[in-house]
Amino acid sequence: LRGTGTPMILGDNAIAGFADGKVVAINLRSGNVAWESRVAIPQGRSEIERIVDIDGSMALQGSELYVASYQGRLAAIDTRSGRRLWQRNVSSVSGVGVGFGNVYVADDDGTVSAFLRNGQGVRWQNIDLGFRELSRPTPVNSYVATVDFEGYLHLLSQVDGEIVGRTKVDSKGARADMIARGNRLFIYTNDGTLKAYDVEARN
Numbered sequence: 001l002r003g004t005g006t007p008m009i010l011g012d013n014a015i016a017g018f019a020d021g022k023v024v025a026i027n028l029r030s031g032n033v034a035w036e037s038r039v040a041i042p043q044g045r046s047e048i049e050r051i052v053d054i055d056g057s058m059a060l061q062g063s064e065l066y067v068a069s070y071q072g073r074l075a076a077i078d079t080r081s082g083r084r085l086w087q088r089n090v091s092s093v094s095g096v097g098v099g100f101g102n103v104y105v106a107d108d109d110g111t112v113s114a115f116l117r118n119g120q121g122v123r124w125q126n127i128d129l130g131f132r133e134l135s136r137p138t139p140v141n142s143y144v145a146t147v148d149f150e151g152y153l154h155l156l157s158q159v160d161g162e163i164v165g166r167t168k169v170d171s172k173g174a175r176a177d178m179i180a181r182g183n184r185l186f187i188y189t190n191d192g193t194l195k196a197y198d199v200e201a202r203n
Contacts, residue, residue, distance in 0.1 A: 005055050005095075008065075010079055017054025021069050023077060035082025040072020056095025057136055057177050059103070061117065066103050068092040074105050076119060086119030095177065099139025100158040106134035106146055114144075114161060124161035129154060133173075140180035141199045147174040147187065155199065164202065169195055
């Protein structure tokens, strides 16, 4: 679980998540902290119980940043001020996806959730992929894609979370973030192979 998430450049700032559950914006020119926002607070007695790392990729939509931590929360942050707009209890290390008016996150127990971007609740949840160590949910076409530890690519409907397709992409899995461009989904597998899939909408 200990790791380092990928920083994001936004305007004059570099934004990064840290092991203490904070998201920090640092000015690129001066190195000064522009703002910081706490996503999770370490709790518990043991070192493991207190892990709140932000390891997964963050997602940006307009001026809103979406970020999730392990044993912490999913939070929406205003990147202009660092103000937290809303939060939900979530434990995730794989990162956040945004699309179709939703914020997608795979919990560490395998639950895939679509939270409304405005923070007003949950559009849907899928519990069919329990404990399959899912990758970051990636919107593509009208679906949400995620890969499990056995290398199966699962496509979920962005509307209701129903699993509508599945295929094996690699026996060793694919932990790297997938990239979607239009209807094409790019997957870099754990054995070092880059694969591209055309994802077509159902009639």
